[in-house]
Amino acid sequence: MGRFAEVFLGILTAVGGFVEIGELTFTLTAGSTFGYGLLWTTVLGTVGIILYCEMAGRIAAVKHRPVFSLIRERTGLTAAFVTLIASTVVNVLTCAAEVGGVALVWQLLSGWPYRLLVIGGFLFFVLVIWWMKFEWIERVFGLGGLLMLVYVVTALYDGPTWSDIASGLVPRQPENASPHQLAVYWYYAVAIMSSIMLPYETYFYASGAIEDHWKPGDIGLNRVIVMVGFSLGAVLSVALVSLGAEFFQPRHVEPQLPGTAALSAAIAFGSVGLYAALLGMFFAFAGAAIETALSSAYNIAQFLGWPWGKYRRPREAGRFTLTWFVVFLVCAAIILTGVDPVRIVEYSIVFSVIVLPFTYLPVLVVAADRRIMGAHANGIAMNVLGWAFLVVITVAALAAIPLFLLTHGGQG
Amino acid sequence: MAERWTPRQALHQAIGVLIVAALIAVAIAYIKAQPQGRGSLKAEVSALRSQAAEGAVVLERGDKLDRRFLRAHLGQLAHNVTRTRKRIADLHLEPAVQGSQRNALDLASRVESSIGGVVDDHARATLRRSKSELERLEQDLER
Numbered sequence: 001m002g003r004f005a006e007v008f009l010g011i012l013t014a015v016g017g018f019v020e021i022g023e024l025t026f027t028l029t030a031g032s033t034f035g036y037g038l039l040w041t042t043v044l045g046t047v048g049i050i051l052y053c054e055m056a057g058r059i060a061a062v063k064h065r066p067v068f069s070l071i072r073e074r075t076g077l078t079a080a081f082v083t084l085i086a087s088t089v090v091n092v093l094t095c096a097a098e099v100g101g102v103a104l105v106w107q108l109l110s111g112w113p114y115r116l117l118v119i120g121g122f123l124f125f126v127l128v129i130w131w132m133k134f135e136w137i138e139r140v141f142g143l144g145g146l147l148m149l150v151y152v153v154t155a156l157y158d159g160p161t162w163s164d165i166a167s168g169l170v171p172r173q174p175e176n177a178s179p180h181q182l183a184v185y186w187y188y189a190v191a192i193m194s195s196i197m198l199p200y201e202t203y204f205y206a207s208g209a210i211e212d213h214w215k216p217g218d219i220g221l222n223r224v225i226v227m228v229g230f231s232l233g234a235v236l237s238v239a240l241v242s243l244g245a246e247f248f249q250p251r252h253v254e255p256q257l258p259g260t261a262a263l264s265a266a267i268a269f270g271s272v273g274l275y276a277a278l279l280g281m282f283f284a285f286a287g288a289a290i291e292t293a294l295s296s297a298y299n300i301a302q303f304l305g306w307p308w309g310k311y312r313r314p315r316e317a318g319r320f321t322l323t324w325f326v327v328f329l330v331c332a333a334i335i336l337t338g339v340d341p342v343r344i345v346e347y348s349i350v351f352s353v354i355v356l357p358f359t360y361l362p363v364l365v366v367a368a369d370r371r372i373m374g375a376h377a378n379g380i381a382m383n384v385l386g387w388a389f390l391v392v393i394t395v396a397a398l399a400a401i402p403l404f405l406l407t408h409g410g411q412g
Numbered sequence: 413m414a415e416r417w418t419p420r421q422a423l424h425q426a427i428g429v430l431i432v433a434a435l436i437a438v439a440i441a442y443i444k445a446q447p448q449g450r451g452s453l454k455a456e457v458s459a460l461r462s463q464a465a466e467g468a469v470v471l472e473r474g475d476k477l478d479r480r481f482l483r484a485h486l487g488q489l490a491h492n493v494t495r496t497r498k499r500i501a502d503l504h505l506e507p508a509v510q511g512s513q514r515n516a517l518d519l520a521s522r523v524e525s526s527i528g529g530v531v532d533d534h535a536r537a538t539l540r541r542s543k544s545e546l547e548r549l550e551q552d553l554e555r
Binding site (some may be wrong): 104109180263342 | 416417425429452455458459461465466469470474476477480481484485487488492495502526543547
């Protein structure tokens with residue numbers, strides 16, 4: 001059971017990465033706007049995140065080195081500092097959006113005032129991270145996030161058009177589209193891939209592997225975990241695209257709220273569907289909030305060489321503990337200003353594309369280095385795929401901001 | 413940790429980051445102050461059309477939805493419509509599209525009051541009509 005339960009690290013990382021509030025609305029809106037036309041980006045992003053998380057997990061198991069320590073060593077202090085600032089901004093923005101998302105879901109469940117629930121959310125997260133052991137955070141939020149499978153069931157119940165799904169797996173621009181519509185299409189392609197390969201997933205996964213004290217003998221388990229966790233995330237993403245195409249597109253709705261996403265399950269399965277969807281979103285958003293807050297603290301502590309880790313007592317890793325606490329405090333303060341959580345995360349997803357090459361290049365270089373990894377270094381196929389993805393990520397990073405400005409954040 | 417900064421180098425890095433952040437803030441403020449085209453208005457009209465369409469779906473299915481969820485979700489949706497209306501009002505548009513901006517503001521107010529008010533046939537009809545008018549406005553702005 002002990003080793004089997006490790007799979008929840010992969011599930012938590014994937015659910016917190018694939019179906020956090022930004023990805024949820026992005027994917028549904030992409031389906032509502034382009035039908036299944038962007039499905040290939042989900043597959044591409046999933047293969048990419050499986051590749052890089054497997055490498056990061058393997059490095060953590062063999063060398064016990066987290067990602068940010070590699071970034072600092074391989075890219076030099078200045079580039080690592082810039083990456084640290086950019087990734088911390090992205091993490092804090094994403095975490096703020098998730099805190100807001102949790103408050104929105106709680107409001108749908110309770111009807112209580114939103115701002116009061118934001119404060120409640122802040123206290124909830126601080127207590128959870130303070131009191132719960134890392135493996136229990138993985139298990140509770142990973143297992144709870146599985147309630148999101150209600151969207152897979154709803155998509156199947158609505159009857160997806162399988163031939164359209166198959167054709168959506170092949171990259172193809174929409175026919176007879178204006179240059180502006182093409183820009184929107186490519187904006188969503190970049191944003192979906194970025195939201196699947198969000199850098200905090202890799203930071204969290206590798207640091208989590210060290211928290212769980214992985215050894216070289218866990219490399220096989222690492223492979224199973226990334227395959228199971230991220231494939232599950234991909235299935236959820238495909239289901240969301242399908243719901244966007246089959247449920248929301250005919251109704252001319254581009255979902256921007258968690259409650260809108262829950263409508264599809266509520267209409268199909270009544271109260272059971274509604275509550276499964278709302279609870280699933282709560283666990284997924286809360287998992288993402290914990291992932292991003294801990295990632296910020298991991299990155300800063302690893303960059304500055306502080307003792308870090310949930311496995312240490314708070315007083316043994318005082319600055320690490322203070323960092324995640326401050327991150328939650330800042331996030332709650334941002335959300336209390338009344339800013340729209342979904343809009344924040346859309347910005348953070350686009351800007352995170354820029355961090356991707358800086359995050360993944362050092363991982364690839366170290367995982368490929370036989371002097372460091374010995375017999376556990378990448379094989380030829382892994383290196384070829386890794387470099388191919390790095391090229392794709394770099395092109396996406398260069399295109400992200402121009403596309404964002406050109407399309408008014410994908411709004412047309 | 414092979415490489416370390418002296419306090420002086422760290423200060424230079426911090427100043428560099430602050431300068432870049434300030435430049436980004438100035439660039440954003442400059443872009444926001446420029447007159448915006450029909451694309452900016454169309455983006456907000458599309459958001460409003462989606463909100464009106466969703467409001468119509470929710471009100472039509474209202475009797476089959478959990479009452480607490482219905483009230484809370486309509487409240488959140490109405491809040492989003494208010495945000496969109498404020499963004500439309502804040503757009504600094506070129507004169508050629510200011511008529512469309514007024515039209516969009518009028519429709520936003522109607523959508524807002526229908527979603528935020530009493531759930532009845534009048535609200536449902538208003539939302540359906542507003543959605544159709546917003547679709548037409550979207551098409552006009554596309555040209």
